[in-house]
Amino acid sequence: REYGEDRHRRRLDLFNAAVLQVREAIHSPDPSQAGGLLDRFSADFAGMPEVEPLALELRGQLDARLRSDAIGAYSQQVREWLKQKWFPEAYALLAEAMRRFPGDSGLRRLRESTSELYAAHQRAETLSAALTEAARRRDAGDLNGALHSIAAARQQIGEERALAVLEREIQAEFQQQRYASGLDDLLRRVKEMTDGGRSAAASSG
Numbered sequence: 001r002e003y004g005e006d007r008h009r010r011r012l013d014l015f016n017a018a019v020l021q022v023r024e025a026i027h028s029p030d031p032s033q034a035g036g037l038l039d040r041f042s043a044d045f046a047g048m049p050e051v052e053p054l055a056l057e058l059r060g061q062l063d064a065r066l067r068s069d070a071i072g073a074y075s076q077q078v079r080e081w082l083k084q085k086w087f088p089e090a091y092a093l094l095a096e097a098m099r100r101f102p103g104d105s106g107l108r109r110l111r112e113s114t115s116e117l118y119a120a121h122q123r124a125e126t127l128s129a130a131l132t133e134a135a136r137r138r139d140a141g142d143l144n145g146a147l148h149s150i151a152a153a154r155q156q157i158g159e160e161r162a163l164a165v166l167e168r169e170i171q172a173e174f175q176q177q178r179y180a181s182g183l184d185d186l187l188r189r190v191k192e193m194t195d196g197g198r199s200a201a202a203s204s205g
Contacts, residue, residue, distance in 0.1 A: 015045050019054065026062050031069070034062050071101055075110055087118045123157045134166055138173075146170050 018041045025034035042055045074097035081090040094114060098107050130153030137145035150167050153160075 011045075011048075015048065015050075018044065019058075022058050023061075026058065026065055031062065031065050034065075038062060067101065071097065071104055071106060075106065078110060078114065082114060082117055085121060087114075087121065090114055091118075126153060126157050127160055127162060129153075131162060131166060134170075138166075138170060143170050143174055143177075 018037075022034060022037045022041055025031060025037050028034075038055065038058055041058075042051060045051045074093060078090045078093050078097075081087075081093070091114065094107065094111050098104070098111065101107060130149055134146040134149040134153075137143075137149060147167065147170055150163050150170075153163055
């Protein structure tokens with residue numbers, strides 16, 4: 001009887017040590033060995049009634065850890081690509097992650113923030129291109145074309161302070177041109193009147 005109790009005690013000690021080993025493997029920095037340890041634990045202690053429910057519990061913990069690690073790796077890579085403005089790659093990787101883990105709220109939030117970042121990036125690109133085109137036309141003397149570039153950008157991205165500032169500057173140039181044109185016309189008319197007056201005076205003299 002004492003031999004049987006001693007043997008049972010040793011088996012319990014081995015059982016508890018194996019459970020501890022599996023748990024430590026699951027929560028270690030690299031849980032890749034945990035699956036094999038769990039399979040061996042289930043096989044080594046298959047006759048004990050505690051094994052099956054405990055193995056299921058440990059399997060659930062391992063699956064949760066592997067899922068968390070996989071989602072974390074996906075999220076980290078997506079964020080790295082977003083920093084580099086590799087939006088198509090980030091979207092593709094997010095789509096893959098959400099196919100594997102469709103119910104994960106963290107991935108859903110990351111997709112939302114990715115969409116917001118991409119929209120902001122596209123808006124900034126559109127604004128930059130419009131300002132460059134408007135400035136090019138302005139420098140070429142095509143003020144109407146410059147204003148058209150600004151209006152086209154507004155239709156795409158709405159109002160932006162930089163568009164409004166450039167538009168005011170171009171409209172001010174229009175006013176200056178009109179003033180200069182009107183002044184030139186006035187001076188020309190004065191000159192014509194003066195020349196006409198001189199001619200009349202010469203004729204009468």
